[in-house]
Amino acid sequence: MDFRKKRLIFTVIAYILSILALIATLFPILWIFSISIKTQRDAFSMPPVWIFKPVWSNYVKIWQTAGFAQAFQNSVIVTVIGVILALVVGIPAAYALNRLSFRGKRFLTLWLLIAYMFPEFLFIIPMYILYQHLGLYDTQIGLALIYQVFVLPFAIWLLRGFFEDVPIELDDAARIDGCTRFQTLRLIYFPLTAPGISATAILTAIWIWNELTIALALTFDAAKTVTVAVAGFRGYASIDWGGMTAASIVSIIPMLIFAAFAQRYIVEGLTLGAVK
């Protein structure tokens, strides 16, 4: 009896603490959203206004000003190119690292880990100079390419984990039945690891969409991404809360939709390396 009572109390405390954590997590975003649908006067009033009539003018305004729509479009394009590049290059590489033998394999594995460790500015300045020469500075393709410095090791590392789950006997069976390596990859690995490949694509997309440091240095105007556009509001932080909050909310929404639909994959991807 005492035992069960103690358990019940613990459960009640666990619920209370979880709800507190939820409030701390969600309130900031909800508050920022509420500012984005307030008039300028309501947004700056102190004490804050809790009940008000929502206005959507901030959202209309940001789409019309400062190339925000262009930046949003750039982010979509860079994310799509970046994810495709990471998968097209990463899937065969992950397969090779798991199942084929070649010279320099250990070195390559180590390099993938080390590249992920290095700070962005180690890569940014040389790439800035190279891109100026090649005409890739401030282009969507150039940005999608330089993102591979972090995205590719990350994707290969995740994919390797998922591919490891495919029993090697299946590989051998397919080979004996006359499949080429490529057919094995296409007919055995793709269907079996589709959830893993999706998880990799989603996490890669989130990473690219949210990246600021590299985009800030390697774009100027034409290929400016949504994070750089939002960062542009930094200087006006004290005056234009409406625009800044509306821009923030707009750029969060695609990732929230992702999270809602692919939550399980995201968790799987995030936990893969650590729990194995």
Next chain:
Amino acid sequence: MSIQAKPLAESKHASRQVFNSSWLYIGPAIIVMGITSAYPVVYSIVMSFFNWDWGLKLDFVGLKNYVMYLTDPTFWRVLGHTIYFTVGAVTVEVLLGMALAVIVNRLGYGMGIIRTLLMIPLMVSGIIVALMWKILLDPTLGIVNYFLRSLSLPTSAWFGSPSSAMPSIILVDTWWQTAFVFIVLSAGLRSLPQEPFEAAEVDGASGWQAFRYLTLPMLSPVLLTVLIFRTIDCLKVFAIIFGTTGGGPEIVTEVMQTLAYRTAFKFLFLSRSMTIMVIFSLIILAIVMIYIRFGERTPAKSSP
């Protein structure tokens, strides 16, 4: 004889084919990594021995840049800020994330939805997190100070004062990244076997004892991975500082990456900026190596 000879020839042929096709699979990755990471690293190392400021003049200066930074008190101060931020943020996030994982794991009804909602900050870009908190922590118009005032608690200048700026940034990072620790450790907890815990409960072990002597040792490999990832990310911090304080007030929140950014893009000392990053990369490598060494030793020590 002929039966034996044929497979031999075939296998020889096959092995050559495997050798060739391996490069077909791994080649693109090597090319992409070569352009995007090997080339810049080599370039940075080479340029760190020169003096260059965007102009045409390029002077070989040997170790001068290194000597300059390694004897510069400001450089060490900035490194100190970076370590301060990393130790602070990683400690708070790991403790909080661990507590959350244990707590949420106890829930029955609603566990899934709570876990999903707690994950939301991870979907938000660092720069947006920074700007959000700049509004929330505004000294006069921010909602946080309003709450503190209504509860008659002392308010703070948050990002505005030298003593509270860095703790405020640690707070922001905690809101942003604790979910990562939470998610990974939750998965770790669920992967643990149940029997030892049932046995411990029957034997009358307290919740804390079960945590200390069962959960923690069994979870330590996962914990180490989480620590390594959070440490690397925190050392590389840029967006949340760029978006909140920009390194100020004065330079109390200047970290290695914001220093490299200013050195290259504000003061236009390109090669010096690369020197900073080469030194810093070596420091990150050393720290990660210490972790891995430590991790190799722990399991042996904790096993009975």
